[in-house]
Each structure stands twice: as structure tokens, then as C-alpha cells.
Amino acid sequence: MVEVTSASQADINWLVREDASAGKAWVSRCVALGEYLIARQAGEIVGFLRFSRFWGRVPYMEMIRVLPGHHRSGVGTALFLAWEEAMRGEGARLLMTSSECDESRPQDWHRRNGFSETGAIELPGLQLVPEVFFVKRID
Structure with missing residues (x-):
């Protein structure tokens, strides 16, 4: 089973390592703004989705990544569906x-x-x- 939640401060080091092109300052900013979703299986982080808002309004999925060994197991779909539902809930x-x-x-x-x-x-x-x-x- 995949559990999807918003990233927290405790996830920053993992995100900096796994979303290496973003850099720590950007990762920290995105976590503070609630722009990361984290997927966990059996308590371990196995993927993330990072987003922003195009023109400050339109939800824009910047990056979705599932760790090797977890591909084609529903992790990416769970991240995407959770994001879509959250954005719909915000009126997007x-x-x-x-x-x-x-x-x-x-x-x-x-x-x-x-x-x-x-x-x-x-x-x-x-x-x-x-x-x-x-x-x-x-x-």
C-alpha cells in the first residue's frame, strides 16, 4: 500500500539527495510552501512529486520521481492522483x-x-x- 502525504521538514535531507537538481534552498522553500508530496511504502520514502503554480495560479507538476525498484508498482499514480485531488480541492x-x-x-x-x-x-x-x-x- 502507498501512503501519500505532504513533505515535512524531516524529509528535507532525503529530498535534497533524491531531487539533486533542485538544491537545498529550493527544496526547503518548496517544503515550506507545501509543494512536495511524498510517497511511502512500509514506512520508507519511495517517491516524490514536486509542483509549483504557473503564473502563480495553474498547478504545474515540475517533477515526479519513483525510486528504482518501485517503478510500475502504483507509486507514481498514487502521487499524481493525490496531487490532482488536492489541486481540485483548492479550486483548480x-x-x-x-x-x-x-x-x-x-x-x-x-x-x-x-x-x-x-x-x-x-x-x-x-x-x-x-x-x-x-x-x-x-x-
Whole structure:
């Protein structure tokens, strides 16, 4: 069984290690704002979902990660469904996410979970390939 909760101060060191590209200051900020969900199985953290709000309003899933050995066990789905329900509870009507255009597996996952492609942008100097954006209506 997967238990999903908001991350707490006690989870920061684990998140800094597992969400290494974010850095401690950003992880701490996101935890303080309630922008991390943590998945646990048998009391152990096995995944996380980090989000923000595009334009300060639209919930945007920045990162979802499930530890190796726990893939395809429902952890990612549990994280996503908990996030979707929390955002619906806050009155959101639209969710956003993205992936690099050459990442077919994440894009397939987004589509399986109800997202549809809405466009792409190039980020010269930051990424070698365009970023594809997805949206999902939840109203």
C-alpha cells in the first residue's frame, strides 16, 4: 500500500539527495510552501512529486520521481492522483506539466493520466531539445 502525504521538514535531507537538481534552498522553500508530496511504502520514502503554480495560479507538476525498484508498482499514480485531488480541492480547473520532446516514456505517462499536448518552447542554453507542455482539465 502507498501512503501519500505532504513533505515535512524531516524529509528535507532525503529530498535534497533524491531531487539533486533542485538544491537545498529550493527544496526547503518548496517544503515550506507545501509543494512536495511524498510517497511511502512500509514506512520508507519511495517517491516524490514536486509542483509549483504557473503564473502563480495553474498547478504545474515540475517533477515526479519513483525510486528504482518501485517503478510500475502504483507509486507514481498514487502521487499524481493525490496531487490532482488536492489541486481540485483548492479550486483548480486545469493542471499543467511538461517534458523534453525526446522523452517518449514520460509523455506516454502524461497521456495515460489524461494530459494532452498543448505546445512546445525552445530554451536555448538551458536544454538541447524543446520542452513539450501538457494540460489536463479537472473541472
